[in-house]
Structures are given as C-alpha cells and as structure tokens.
Amino acid sequence: MLDLLAPLLRPDQGERLTRDAYKRDFRERDARILNADSWKLERRQHFEEQGSPSRDALRRGEWQEALRLLGDRRDDLLATARDDARKGHHFHRVRVVEQPLTPYVQWELHSHRQRAEYGERIRVVSAEQVAAAEREHLLPEVVVLGHDTLFQVLYSPSGATVGAVRYTDRELIDSWESYIRKLYTAGDDVREYFEREVAHLPPPQIRTE
Numbered sequence: 660m661l662d663l664l665a666p667l668l669r670p671d672q673g674e675r676l677t678r679d680a681y682k683r684d685f686r687e688r689d690a691r692i693l694n695a696d697s698w699k700l701e702r703r704q705h706f707e708e709q710g711s712p713s714r715d716a717l718r719r720g721e722w723q724e725a726l727r728l729l730g731d732r733r734d735d736l737l738a739t740a741r742d743d744a745r746k747g748h749h750f751h752r753v754r755v756v757e758q759p760l761t762p763y764v765q766w767e768l769h770s771h772r773q774r775a776e777y778g779e780r781i782r783v784v785s786a787e788q789v790a791a792a793e794r795e796h797l798l799p800e801v802v803v804l805g806h807d808t809l810f811q812v813l814y815s816p817s818g819a820t821v822g823a824v825r826y827t828d829r830e831l832i833d834s835w836e837s838y839i840r841k842l843y844t845a846g847d848d849v850r851e852y853f854e855r856e857v858a859h860l861p862p863p864q865i866r867t868e
Contacts, residue, residue, distance in 0.1 A: 694747035722862035762863035782846030
C-alpha cells in the first residue's frame with residue numbers, strides 16, 4: 660500500500676459543467692497545449708462510453724468483434740501521436756485495477772496496451788496500492804490538462820459521463836499532478852501488466868439483455 664493521501668476536491672471551489680460543455684471545453688483547451696504534460700487518473704471499474712464501436716460490441720457480448728474494432732483506430736492513434744509530438748505534449752494515464760477484472764477493465768486494458776504502442780504513457784496500480792487514500796471514499800476520476808486545468812469527471816451510477824467540475828486554481832492543480840505522478844512512478848507499465856495479467860484470460864462473460 661502506498662501511504663499517499665489524495666488532495667481534497669471541493670465542488671464549490673470549481674465550476675460545474677454539463678456533459679456537452681465539458682467535452683467542448685476539454686477539446687478547446689487540449690488543442691491549445693504546447694510543451695506541457697497532462698495526467699489522468701482512472702478509478703471506476705465500469706464505464707458506459709458513447710461513440711465507440713468497439714465498446715458497443717463489448718456491450719453486445721461480441722468479444723472478438725470488440726478487439727477487431729480496436730484495430731480500426733490505429734490511423735487515428737498515429738495521427739494523435741504525431742500531433743502530440745509536434746506540440747511537445749505527453750499524455751499520462753494511471754489506471755487503478757481491481758481483481759478479478761471486470762469485463763470493462765479487461766477490454767480497456769486491451770485498448771490501453773494499443774494506445775501505449777503509439778506513445779501514450781500508461782501505468783497500472785492496484786486498488787490495494789491506493790487503499791490509504793480510499794478509507795472514506797473511492798478516488799475521483801481526474802484529468803490534469805496541461806498544467807492549467809483540472810477536471811473532475813462526473814458519472815451516473817451506471818458509469819455514463821454526466822459532466823465535470825472544472826478547477827483552475829494552480830496550487831490545487833499542482834497538488835493533483837504531483838499525486839498522480841507519484842502513482843504513475845509506482846505503477847506497472849501497461850504493456851508489462853497486460854502480458855502478465857490479461858493476455859491469457861478467456862473472453863469475459865457479458866450479460867446481455
């Protein structure tokens with residue numbers, strides 16, 4: 660267990676954004692980043708993503724089709740990697756993983772391994788490693804975007820994005836970047852984790868209706 664306590668996030672110190680406003684603001688701020696890093700902390704073990712054909716296939720229980728469709732985005736990942744290299748922008752993710760893996764996380768680790776092939780910096784930590792920070796509640800879903808903005812992404816009980824709280828206080832942003840950076844340093848490279856914990860797994864059992 661890492662003896663690291665997460666910084667406090669108070670919603671009244673930020674600005675609540677709807678889902679559409681969050682997506683729009685994120686894109687606009689991301690496009691302006693030059694020579695800066697971004698950091699993302701992923702904690703939930705299930706999300707209902709929208710706009711992903713591969714995720715849709717997983718929802719239908721079509722595992723091989725879900726993996727095949729991940730391959731269809733390689734051109735987009737390459738274009739993003741080249742754009743980030745041009746801007747001097749490195750995106751880092753820390754993925755908290757519980758065992759046994761949920762179907763979503765098993766699928767997402769396939770996705771993250773592919774992202775890592777195109778230069779995204781992704782590491783995995785266990786739920787046990789962050790237990791010290793979760794004595795009262797689970798860690799939030801947080802994105803530190805280019806040193807200037809922090810988004811706490813908000814989700815419905817089912818895991819669908821419903822919006823975000825945007826923070827621009829520099830001290831708060833720096834403290835969260837430092838926290839995620841320490842988790843990143845302690846984590847396993849996603850490609851190594853994948854080969855050790857995921858590659859041998861059978862297709863997940865998806866309950867379809």
